[in-house]
Amino acid sequence: MNDVTPTKVSEPRERLLATAADLFYRDGIHSVGVDRIVAAANVTRATFYRHFPGKEDLVNAYLNLEDATIRGFFANIPEGATPEQILEGIIEGIANDITYNHTRGCPFINAAAEYPDATSEVRKTVTRHREWFRQSLQSALEAAGRDDAAGRARTLVLLRDAALVGGYLDGVDTIRDTFMTAARATAALPA
Incomplete structure (x- = not known):
């Protein structure tokens, strides 16, 4: 018998996060205020502050959501894949992300541009993501x-x-x- 109780998901929190993620990515973090998020998510300010003590907490939750998406590229590679198939899967996942999900640039670069203080919690979240991403790529390349x-x-x-930047500026079709x-050549995979 499993005694683990599933964690209850707060629907208003998830709605706030999804709304903020859409608005932050589309319009920029600093240009989107709490009032706009609260109105678009159809919740009260009290509900917002119950789930997120401040806007920066919501920004970090948004970046963690984006981080989970990128980590999914690595997690969705089939078990038993060869090291070359893993590299190909990662590259394909990134290309799909650029083509279908992040058509307005990199959410981490965008956030870093809006939070220039490298000691801010937002920048620390960006740095943790980038370090994990780089290390995961390095591990996949070493395994290959x-x-x-x-x-x-x-x-x-x-x-x-x-x-990500070129896709936004020049269009995803050519990028x-x-x-x-370029990624296949860097990973020494067949063209």
Whole structure:
């Protein structure tokens, strides 16, 4: 018998987070006020503050939601995949994210631009995500036996950053193929 009680999900909290995620990504964090989020999520200010002591707490929750999406690229690779298939799956996941989810740039870069103080909690959240992402790429490259896995991982992070910005500015149609070609070459995968 399983004695673990499932964690109750607060529907108003989830609605606040989903609303904020949409508004922050589309319109920018600083340009979206708490009143606008509360109205769009159809909750009271008291409900907002019960779940998020302040706007920065909501911003961090939004970035953690974005982080979970990226981590999903790694988690959704089929069990038993070869190291090359894992690399290909990661690159394909990033390309799909650029094409379908993040068509207005990188949410982490966007947040960092709005929070220039590197000691702020928001910037610490951005840094933790980027460190995890880079290390995960490095581990996948090491598992595939690639030389200079750390350098290749840094290059893949740079390519992702550039592709997210380029997709927004130039359109995802041309950027996807360019990203896939450059990322495969960096990971030493067949073209």
